[in-house]
Amino acid sequence: MPERNAEFFNHELQKKITSQFLYLNENPNGNERLFFENAGGSLRLKSTVEAQAKMSSLPDCPERTHDIALDIRKAIEDGTKDIRLxxxxxxxxxxxxxxxxxxxFEMVTTIAAAKQxxxxxxxxxxxxSSYDACQFASEQYNHELRVAEADPESGSIPLENILALIDDETVLVSIIxxxxxxxxxxxxxQYAKAIRExxxxxxxxxxxxxxxxxxxxDVDAWKIDALNIAPYKMFGNRGVGFAYLSDRVASFPHHRLLATDKDNWNVGSPTPANFAAFTKVIDYICEIGAFYTSSTDRRTLIVEGMHRIHLQEQALLNRLLNGTAGRPGTKQMPNVKVHFEEANGISQDLILALTFDNISCAKAVEKYGNHNILLFARESSSHYSRRILEAVDLDAIVRVSPIHCHTAKDVDRFLEVTQLIAEDKI
Ligand SMILES: Cc1ncc(COP(=O)(O)O)c(C=O)c1O
Incomplete structure (x- = not known):
């Protein structure tokens, strides 16, 4: 199995990163808190919150020609360019x-309507959001819904399971x-290439x-037709989602003010603050990139920044799994089972799915909470989790989801508490 490519940020960069996030070590009440629940909404940048507030304070309509209107319009244009980049x-x-x-839902139903x-x-x-959109659209347009099975060991969908379901009548393939x-x-x-073939x-x-x-x-390299993201999962704010639609689907009949271009997907007035805040997210990623490359090209900086974020996160993951000389990792602890990672290898993101032999997931999350570590138990009682957990033969997991701004020290604190839970000491 290939080695995990991992490298911690250097001290200077880590310090800079730490200073840019809100509530990294304390909750809003001033209580110590390790926020390992970023898959539910990530820690956010001060700059995005400030940009959001500043732009939201302006009453001006961007469709006018005075100076402030032009500034607002530019923020929307710059934000859109940054989404594209x-x-x-x-x-x-x-x-x-x-x-x-x-x-x-908009993308899937629009595409599904192209054929019956x-x-x-x-x-x-x-x-x-995507599964139900596919089911809904299948019912609306008389398509058969085909569901590719997961490999319970890795928690992923093997490519061959998807390919086996595709034939000449396949309108749409949705993959996370x-x-x-x-x-x-x-x-x-790789998946998209095989699907296209x-x-x-x-x-x-x-x-x-x-x-x-x-x-x-990289939607250009991946050659896909639609993709969505949510800034609140990537250091930005709640309240908006962004999506890309390829040329071949953008002009399909869809909800649109009819006087606008056929490929326009924005219905009504955009919210300038969402664009201004997203530009701050991209500025931040570029700042990380600029630590490692002298390029001034914004896409190059984004690619480098995201690559470095990935390396830092893989280093955090390594430590979570294997610990250090003086401290066992989750893989070495009694009563702790780490799911998926072993089979996934380098295709495992910085999400650990744990179960304990000595305690339920909900109880474990409570104990972590008592020791100021916020995690989430994904349980089959929740409609968000049930189908997915059943697909990988589990009933519940403790989801551990730090992000790149966390440090080795944060991981060590988590391991310390995990060991106490695993050994029934707390
Ligand atoms: C993988 C994935 N897709 C889609 C969504 C939906 O995001 P939202 O609830 O913001 O629409 C989430 C949210 O948790 C998610 O984790």
Whole structure:
């Protein structure tokens, strides 16, 4: 199995990063807190919150010609350029909506309407936003819904399970970039190529909400038709989702003010603050990139920044799994089972799915909470988790989801508490 490519940020960069986040070590009440629940909404940058507030304070309509209106319009244009750069979207359209889920429904139903009586292929570990959109669209347009099975060991969808379901009548294939429950990452470039070889006219839709904060996205290289992200999962704010639509789907009949361009996916007035805040996210990623490259090209800086974020996160993951000379990792602890990672190898994102032999997931999360570590138990009692957990033969997991701004010291604190729980000492 290939070695995990991992490297911690140097001290100077880590210090800079630490200073830019809100509530990294304390909750808003001033109580110590280790926030390892970033898959539910990530720690956010001060700059994004400030930009959001500043832009939201302006009453001006951007459709006017006075100075402030022009500034606001420029923020929207710059933000849109940054979305394109982040996704490497050189063609097609960018869409916004209040949530990534809403965008997914819009994209899937629009594509599904292109044909009747075909089939839609999705996977057993999709988030409900894409799975339900596929089911809904299948019912609306008389398509058969086909669901690719997961490999319970890795918590991923093997490519052959998807390919086996695709035929000439396949309208749409929906695949998640990174699972928000198992942490399995799919190689979308490879998957999309194989899907296109089997059926070049099938439209490929990717849910990148969980994957976006952890690695490089490149819709140009991946050659897919639709992809969504959510800034609140990637150091930004809640209240908006962004999506890319390829040239071949952007002009499909869709909800649109009819006087606007056929490939326009923004219905009504955009919210300038969402664009200004996203530009701050991209500025931040570029700042990390600039530590390692002298390029001034913004996409190059984004790619380098995301690559470095990935390396830092893989170093955190290594430590979570294997500990250090003086401290056992989760893999070495009695009563602790780490799911998926072993089978996933380098395709495991910085999400650990744990279960304990001596205690329920809910109880473990409570104990972590008592020791100021915030985690989440994904349980089959929740409609967000049930289908996915069943697909990987589990009933519940403790989800551990730090992000790159965390440090080796944070991981050590987590391991210390984990060992106490595993040994029934707390
Ligand atoms: C993988 C994935 N896709 C989609 C979504 C939906 O995001 P939202 O609820 O913001 O629409 C989430 C949210 O948790 C997610 O984790």
């Amino acid at each position: 982040f996704l490497n979207a050189k063609d097609g359209s960018i869409a916004t909506a209040l949530t990534a889920s809403k965008l997914m 009586n075909g089939n839609i292929v999705t996977t057993a570990i999709e988030h409900p 970039l990174t699972s928000n429950i198992t942490g399995a990452m799919h190689n979308i470039e 089997k059926n070049p006219s099938a439209y490929i839709v990717v849910d990148a909400v969980q994957g976006a904060p952890h690695g490089v996205i």
